[in-house]
Amino acid sequence: IQLTQSPSSLSASVGDRVTITCRASQYIRTYLAWYQQNPGKAPKLLIYTASTLQNGVPSRFSGSGSGTDFTLTISSLQPEDFATYYCQQLNSYPLTFGQGTKLEIK
């Protein structure tokens, strides 16, 4: 199953609302997770089962979608949110990641 994220990169300002999309090549129900990765750090789980917020993740992060089309939304960007974001399908082996979306400060 291939995952295509868009955009590949995004420039935004603190306080902006941003949306990243992830499209799966096959139906994956809601078996999708989103991760945030900062340079030199391990990824951090943000959202699982497409829309469930991981413990400790700020509520400005939200996820939606099912089937093949998914979105990650950050409602009001904070300085610490500028990072790279990945989606991952958990429906079946081999598990796969999207290519990533780099969120940069405008």
Add this chain to the structure above:
Amino acid sequence: EVQLVESGGGLVQPGRSLRLSCAASRFTFDDYAMHWVRQVPGKGLEWVSGISWNGGSVGYADSVKGRFTISRDNANNFLYLQMNSLRAEDTALYYCAKDRGRGNQGGFGGMDVWGQGTTVTVSS
């Protein structure tokens, strides 16, 4: 604090083998599926392999199938990745990651705990 610590990386010649280890602590290891994920510096994440809580179900990326073997020792809280016939394109930082689910018949819930990684360099 829940912790995963990888070891076993290093410089190896093409065609040779290497075994990575991941020591887990401060959680009930045999309740969860585990994974290996790799990343070439400056590039994206690539899922490599996963194993269910009891080792009964395993999966591999197409790029490593037939060359890599994942296993786990639930008695001692270790995850392993045996890597054979290594290629230059296997050069990466390898992360060990814990799943939220047990990994039977699917049942994956996302990777909520990650180690800091161990670097594998395949070069002559």
